[in-house]
Amino acid sequence: MAKLRAATTTRLDPQADRAEWLDTIIRGDCIAKMEALPAGSIDVIFADPPYNLQLGGDLHRPDQSKVDAVDDDWDRFESFATYDNFTRAWLLAARRLLKPNGTIWVIGSYHNIFRVGSIVQDLGFWLLNDIVWRKANPMPNFRGRRFQNAHETMIWASRDQNAKAYTFNYDAMKAANDDLQMRSDWLFPICSGGERLKAEDGRKAHPTQKPEALLARVLLSSTKPGDVVLDPFFGTGTTGAVAKRLGRHFVGIEREEAYITAAQARIDAIEPLDLHTLQTVGSKRAEPRVPFTSLIEAGLVAPGAELTDSRGRWTANVRADGTIAIGDHAASIHRLGAKVQGLDACNGWTFWHLRSPKGLQVIDELRQEIRDRMALVGA
Amino acid sequence: MAKLRAATTTRLDPQADRAEWLDTIIRGDCIAKMEALPAGSIDVIFADPPYNLQLGGDLHRPDQSKVDAVDDDWDRFESFATYDNFTRAWLLAARRLLKPNGTIWVIGSYHNIFRVGSIVQDLGFWLLNDIVWRKANPMPNFRGRRFQNAHETMIWASRDQNAKAYTFNYDAMKAANDDLQMRSDWLFPICSGGERLKAEDGRKAHPTQKPEALLARVLLSSTKPGDVVLDPFFGTGTTGAVAKRLGRHFVGIEREEAYITAAQARIDAIEPLDLHTLQTVGSKRAEPRVPFTSLIEAGLVAPGAELTDSRGRWTANVRADGTIAIGDHAASIHRLGAKVQGLDACNGWTFWHLRSPKGLQVIDELRQEIRDRMALVGA
DNA sequence: ACTAATGTTGAATCTAAAT
DNA sequence: CATTTAGATTCAACATTAG
Numbered sequence: 061m062a063k064l065r066a067a068t069t070t071r072l073d074p075q076a077d078r079a080e081w082l083d084t085i086i087r088g089d090c091i092a093k094m095e096a097l098p099a100g101s102i103d104v105i106f107a108d109p110p111y112n113l114q115l116g117g118d119l120h121r122p123d124q125s126k127v128d129a130v131d132d133d134w135d136r137f138e139s140f141a142t143y144d145n146f147t148r149a150w151l152l153a154a155r156r157l158l159k160p161n162g163t164i165w166v167i168g169s170y171h172n173i174f175r176v177g178s179i180v181q182d183l184g185f186w187l188l189n190d191i192v193w194r195k196a197n198p199m200p201n202f203r204g205r206r207f208q209n210a211h212e213t214m215i216w217a218s219r220d221q222n223a224k225a226y227t228f229n230y231d232a233m234k235a236a237n238d239d240l241q242m243r244s245d246w247l248f249p250i251c252s253g254g255e256r257l258k259a260e261d262g263r264k265a266h267p268t269q270k271p272e273a274l275l276a277r278v279l280l281s282s283t284k285p286g287d288v289v290l291d292p293f294f295g296t297g298t299t300g301a302v303a304k305r306l307g308r309h310f311v312g313i314e315r316e317e318a319y320i321t322a323a324q325a326r327i328d329a330i331e332p333l334d335l336h337t338l339q340t341v342g343s344k345r346a347e348p349r350v351p352f353t354s355l356i357e358a359g360l361v362a363p364g365a366e367l368t369d370s371r372g373r374w375t376a377n378v379r380a381d382g383t384i385a386i387g388d389h390a391a392s393i394h395r396l397g398a399k400v401q402g403l404d405a406c407n408g409w410t411f412w413h414l415r416s417p418k419g420l421q422v423i424d425e426l427r428q429e430i431r432d433r434m435a436l437v438g439a
Numbered sequence: 440m441a442k443l444r445a446a447t448t449t450r451l452d453p454q455a456d457r458a459e460w461l462d463t464i465i466r467g468d469c470i471a472k473m474e475a476l477p478a479g480s481i482d483v484i485f486a487d488p489p490y491n492l493q494l495g496g497d498l499h500r501p502d503q504s505k506v507d508a509v510d511d512d513w514d515r516f517e518s519f520a521t522y523d524n525f526t527r528a529w530l531l532a533a534r535r536l537l538k539p540n541g542t543i544w545v546i547g548s549y550h551n552i553f554r555v556g557s558i559v560q561d562l563g564f565w566l567l568n569d570i571v572w573r574k575a576n577p578m579p580n581f582r583g584r585r586f587q588n589a590h591e592t593m594i595w596a597s598r599d600q601n602a603k604a605y606t607f608n609y610d611a612m613k614a615a616n617d618d619l620q621m622r623s624d625w626l627f628p629i630c631s632g633g634e635r636l637k638a639e640d641g642r643k644a645h646p647t648q649k650p651e652a653l654l655a656r657v658l659l660s661s662t663k664p665g666d667v668v669l670d671p672f673f674g675t676g677t678t679g680a681v682a683k684r685l686g687r688h689f690v691g692i693e694r695e696e697a698y699i700t701a702a703q704a705r706i707d708a709i710e711p712l713d714l715h716t717l718q719t720v721g722s723k724r725a726e727p728r729v730p731f732t733s734l735i736e737a738g739l740v741a742p743g744a745e746l747t748d749s750r751g752r753w754t755a756n757v758r759a760d761g762t763i764a765i766g767d768h769a770a771s772i773h774r775l776g777a778k779v780q781g782l783d784a785c786n787g788w789t790f791w792h793l794r795s796p797k798g799l800q801v802i803d804e805l806r807q808e809i810r811d812r813m814a815l816v817g818a
Numbered sequence: 819a820c821t822a823a824t825g826t827t828g829a830a831t832c833t834a835a836a837t
Numbered sequence: 838c839a840t841t842t843a844g845a846t847t848c849a850a851c852a853t854t855a856g
Contacts, residue, residue: 177553
């Protein structure tokens with residue numbers, strides 16, 4: 061508490077009370093604790109607030125195992141209005157803490173991000189980008205009633221419309237992206253394996269731990285070494301861990317003692333990188349998956365076109381939805397290839413051919429054509 | 440106007456006034472014209488509302504009157520409120536038009552999508568997915584002060600939270616995507632080249648023409664052939680062109696005569712795909728139910744026969760009434776399958792097998808045999 | 819000590835028809 | 838309306854166990 065009392069006044073020299081709260085985790089409600097910190101003292105805020113998931117009953121996988129849902133108390137709100145009020149309050153407190161050229165990041169899903177984004181705009185922040193985190197390994201949709209929810213959204217905003225001198229390390233981002241501008245869609249795996257913190261009972265320490273790679277790109281793009289990064293929903297401290305490793309200062313606010321304990325131990329074990337190493341952080345792209353529909357969409361295969369195998373034993377028709385059919389039996393290129401041969405599996409890409417002026421052309425070549433085009437535009 | 444007057448009443452037989460407005464472009468303000476169409480007459484709405492918010496000196500109100508440069512808080516708040524009111528009004532009119540199991544798509548960028556999404560939720564729609572359109576060839580960021588804005592966001596929502604029977608062609612999407620669930624991030628090139636409509640002066644006919652491939656996936660995923668698709672911001676008619684090609688009906692609403700002229704010519708030139716090409720892979724849910732007793736009645740399974748699971752761990756006896764039993768415990772194929780495994784649920788069709796000369800045969804194959812016979816006699 | 823097979827899990831607004 | 842029953846539904850990463 062002594063620490064906090066010192067921080068409640070803004071008249072102190074920022075350097076003088078630095079040691080009081082810098083690189084610490086403050087326990088308590090984030091709104092009250094943010095109000096106790098000096099105005100204009102933070103360079104960048106990263107916030108991962110509750111998503112207000114509004115889950116119904118239990119969900120089971122096809123093998124009947126139960127999905128471990130996020131049903132924690134901190135994610136329960138009575139109504140949209142309640143959630144909006146909460147969001148407005150913490151965003152207002154956060155804005156007060158930002159330096160004039162500070163920026164804020166907020167991550168969310170479709171459950172909450174539209175409300176967050178609207179309130180961010182209403183409070184006078186200025187949107188710079190919305191960033192899509194494409195999950196390399198998202199949870200499937202188990203009931204087949206929607207598209208697989210394979211991404212989350214981050215909002216990046218400056219404190220004011222006229223704040224033009226915010227930090228954006230354009231060249232570092234471009235260099236890290238094969239000398240192409242860093243796009244607004246980022247591909248990262250979810251946090252799992254050794255990176256995922258475990259409680260003593262072996263279960264996950266926090267239900268929604270974010271991957272360090274995501275935070276690393278956030279901080280490398282929008283902060284400079286020595287900057288102060290605040291995370292008002294600190295959880296198990298991914299923001300603090302990455303900030304420390306990258307030579308940035310952090311401040312965390314968290315209510316739950318168990319999360320704080322885990323976060324502190326995690327951060328204590330972090331060894332900061334030397335400045336030289338900080339210069340470069342690469343990103344790799346995997347060979348992109350190309351759905352068969354892309355060939356239709358790109359005009360390389362027309363709906364209604366005929367596909368045959370290499371020896372012309374079977375002929376199938378391409379349908380508008382990207383399936384192919386023999387008679388009334390429609391399936392994917394793989395399933396139908398397996399079906400006609402009486403096999404369990406078949407690589408449709410190498411099995412099916414398209415008649416062209418220069419003879420039969422395996423559709424795998426058309427897929428390569430798509431990949432070449434994608435590589436050209438840096439997708 | 441005569442057309443519209445007929446459409447203002449909901450008492451008419453839907454078939455009778457179909458020809459009046461179906462597959463036409465209605466000229467006028469979308470809110471007024473939507474209010475003149477019969478309630479509950481639309482299966483799917485695709486909306487590409489104006490994004491032109493906060494674009495420096497080029498800010499326009501929804502009525503297209505120009506707003507002076509935004510340079511203070513009051514003015515900015517005023518413009519958000521204006522946009523919100525407009526958004527609420529057209530979404531309300533749109534919701535009235537939807538059938539109970541209808542769904543709506545709205546596309547936008549970070550300038551407007553958060554406001555749209557919040558209002559969609561506030562009006563009682565239920566979010567199903569947010570879909571990210573990743574642009575294969577987005578415009579670069581010229582000043583190097585932000586990430587390249589490489590995506591747009593679509594919201595997909597049902598009319599009500601409890602509307603569970605909306606159309607989602609899960610199996611077709613999966614088959615078209617290499618037999619993997621279709622994700623929420625879609626990759627398409629922007630509309631350019633030959634697909635991009637040109638005005639007589641050679642310049643683009645519409646500033647934000649969407650690619651047909653994007654609309655094709657939207658309609659193939661969430662509509663059935665013959666469905667009615669409304670686009671209240673029709674522009675140069677991408678929605679109508681794709682709907683016609685895919686055997687769906689369209690209704691377009693558009694204010695600008697120049698756009699309507701271009702759209703009508705474009706749509707007139709579209710040749711619909713034949714029905715065969717439009718058929719999609721069948722979903723299991725849509726197949727007729729077959730009671731287990733039908734297998735006994737058809738002689739495919741004899742009363743007293745033994746069923747086992749694939750690994751022979753459990754054996755049950757078939758009873759004449761269509762239940763199966765282990766000892767004295769008789770139940771349906773599903774209940775008993777769940778019971779022996781200690782689970783809440785089980786698909787008995789894929790769990791139980793019958794011993795046959797060529798080894799174990801899953802009873803789901805026998806069900807397929809019944810379905811094939813039913814199809815033969817047109818049942 | 820390897821490889822192969824099997825099991826576990828992740829921010830999830832996750833069914834449909836018959837009674 | 839609510840309740841019951843049928844029966845449809847998963848991908849990638851990682852960990853663990855079996856061979």
